[in-house]
Amino acid sequence: MASVIKAQNLTLAYDKGKNVIIKNATFSIEQGEFVFITGPSGSGKSTLLKSMYGQLKPYDGTLIVGGYDMRKIKRSQLLQLRRNIGIVFQDYKLINEWTVEKNVVLPLIITGYSLDVQKVQAEKLLAHVKLSEQAHKYPLELSGGEQQRVGVARALSKNPFLILADEPTGNLDEFSSGVVWDLLENACDQLNATVLVVTHKIPTIFNIPYRHFIIENGGVHEVH
Amino acid sequence: MKSIKDHIMFILPLLAVLIGIEFILIFGRVTKAYEEKLRSDYAIIVSSKKVLTTPYLRSIDSDIESVEAMNKQKIASEVVSNIGKENVDTILKELPHFYRIHLAKYVTVKKLKEIEKELKAIPGMVTVDTFGESYETKRSLFSVVTTLLNIFMTILFLVSILLIIKQMEVWQLAHKERMQIMEIFGAPLMLRSGVLFKMAFVDAIIAALLNLGIFLYVQSKLNNSLLFKYIHADASIFFHVKDFFIWLGVSFIIVIISVLFVAFRASEAIEE
Numbered sequence: 001m002a003s004v005i006k007a008q009n010l011t012l013a014y015d016k017g018k019n020v021i022i023k024n025a026t027f028s029i030e031q032g033e034f035v036f037i038t039g040p041s042g043s044g045k046s047t048l049l050k051s052m053y054g055q056l057k058p059y060d061g062t063l064i065v066g067g068y069d070m071r072k073i074k075r076s077q078l079l080q081l082r083r084n085i086g087i088v089f090q091d092y093k094l095i096n097e098w099t100v101e102k103n104v105v106l107p108l109i110i111t112g113y114s115l116d117v118q119k120v121q122a123e124k125l126l127a128h129v130k131l132s133e134q135a136h137k138y139p140l141e142l143s144g145g146e147q148q149r150v151g152v153a154r155a156l157s158k159n160p161f162l163i164l165a166d167e168p169t170g171n172l173d174e175f176s177s178g179v180v181w182d183l184l185e186n187a188c189d190q191l192n193a194t195v196l197v198v199t200h201k202i203p204t205i206f207n208i209p210y211r212h213f214i215i216e217n218g219g220v221h222e223v224h
Numbered sequence: 225m226k227s228i229k230d231h232i233m234f235i236l237p238l239l240a241v242l243i244g245i246e247f248i249l250i251f252g253r254v255t256k257a258y259e260e261k262l263r264s265d266y267a268i269i270v271s272s273k274k275v276l277t278t279p280y281l282r283s284i285d286s287d288i289e290s291v292e293a294m295n296k297q298k299i300a301s302e303v304v305s306n307i308g309k310e311n312v313d314t315i316l317k318e319l320p321h322f323y324r325i326h327l328a329k330y331v332t333v334k335k336l337k338e339i340e341k342e343l344k345a346i347p348g349m350v351t352v353d354t355f356g357e358s359y360e361t362k363r364s365l366f367s368v369v370t371t372l373l374n375i376f377m378t379i380l381f382l383v384s385i386l387l388i389i390k391q392m393e394v395w396q397l398a399h400k401e402r403m404q405i406m407e408i409f410g411a412p413l414m415l416r417s418g419v420l421f422k423m424a425f426v427d428a429i430i431a432a433l434l435n436l437g438i439f440l441y442v443q444s445k446l447n448n449s450l451l452f453k454y455i456h457a458d459a460s461i462f463f464h465v466k467d468f469f470i471w472l473g474v475s476f477i478i479v480i481i482s483v484l485f486v487a488f489r490a491s492e493a494i495e496e
């Protein structure tokens with residue numbers, strides 16, 4: 001079976017190659033795997049995720065995501081790919097003019113699911129992230145940690161085949177972090193999603209097998 | 225009430241464009257009516273040794289509509305009163321035929337000169353009088369007004385378009401973030417700009433309705449006015465129902481261009 005993500009001599013850079021962040025990385029990630037990515041601040045963790053959802057084109061080497069060559073992917077194909085990826089952003093990226101409930105089902109709105117399906121899914125996910133009470137509020141009325149959980153719920157709302165999460169527990173206390181880890185574990189274990197999580201702290205209690213990549217000095221190394 | 229201000233800032237320049245368009249439409253109709261009046265009042269007077277017929281003259285120039293023979297008797301008696309009946313008959317025999325030639329449309333002065341030349345070239349033609357000077361005066365007055373109106377409308381359009389672009393930038397700022405987030409989750413352009421389209425189409429319809437109100441009001445005030453009598457038209461020259469659809473069409477085109485402009489500018493730039 002083809003890998004969900006396959007990087008070969010992947011080089012990522014900003015400013016047309018002047019600012020190289022990741023150099024010659026080679027790795028592959030299979031369907032249903034759970035991967036933690038750690039590394040110092042500024043090492044390129046968010047940059048690596050960016051290349052996987054196509055906001056940064058690989059400078060050199062190849063990167064295949066969900067069967068698409070990210071250097072040659074067309075705009076319409078990229079949109080198609082993104083509809084099946086769940087992304088959690090370090091800075092949340094919620095739509096402030098929309099209610100929490102509507103934000104959560106953004107991926108369903110984009111795919112054109114009916115309002116009924118949206119409603120059911122929003123209720124279920126908000127209950128999972130303990131935000132049922134806040135469904136009709138707006139993002140700016142929530143705390144940072146609450147907004148982060150809305151972002152996690154949104155990433156999961158369409159049962160994506162790939163989840164890319166950038167510091168999904170960065171702003172959360174131990175209890176809320178536990179809720180998020182459970183959700184991600186569950187998506188991987190029950191729904192066979194591939195999950196990549198950038199974090200500075202791998203949870204001490206984790207119930208499923210995982211891989212661990214460290215990004216350092218421009219290299220991506222796997223810890224065994 | 226920031227959002228109401230947003231709408232007004234879009235509706236007003238749109239309305240200005242629509243008012244401009246209606247002025248142009250009205251002026252076009254007034255021009256046509258006035259030219260028709262000038263045309264129907266106008267005739268070239270010729271005298272010819274030979275009989276002239278409409279088909280013959282038409283074959284010479286297609287802008288000629290008809291030819292009408294003038295009463296020789298009347299002309300002769302006007303010219304020569306106080307002479308005997310026999311003398312009049314002799315003179316009548318000698319006199320050429322007089323005709324009034326009507327034109328099919330209100331032609332340019334240049335074209336009029338051309339027709340004059342063509343008529344003079346007809347064998348047996350004695351005199352051709354186009355009254356070129358008075359024709360030209362009426363015409364140049366009209367073309368001055370047309371030029372002024374065009375300059376005024378061009379300025380109005382430019383200012384309005386600038387205002388619309390300005391408002392588009394405001395919209396872009398307001399919507400950019402949402403559209404970019406939607407794009408990251410794979411929303412196609414049409415979905416991303418859906419809200420903007422809805423908003424802008426509503427504004428376009430409001431602008432067209434406001435314009436309708438304005439011109440219906442003005443029309444009711446101007447009904448039976450002397451202006452219309454002078455150009456032999458009535459108030460119906462002022463507003464035609466099809467104008468409303470022209471406004472709608474124009475404002476929809478402006479809306480589509482504006483929204484796509486905003487949506488493209490808000491598209492994420494893929495870094496390389």
Ligand SMILES: Nc1ncnc2c1ncn2[C@@H]1O[C@H](COP(=O)(O)OP(=O)(O)OP(=O)(O)O)[C@@H](O)[C@H]1O
Pocket residue numbers: 014015019021039040041042043044045046047048090495
């Ligand atoms: N859009 C950009 N243009 C140019 N340079 C950038 C851009 N985004 C990030 N960088 C640079 O790339 C490097 C890696 O940034 P990145 O955000 O990937 O780090 P990170 O590992 O996610 O850090 P953190 O743990 O603090 O989030 C940094 O030096 C940063 O300054």
Ligand SMILES: [Mg+2]
Pocket residue numbers: 045046047090166
């Ligand atoms: Mg980061």
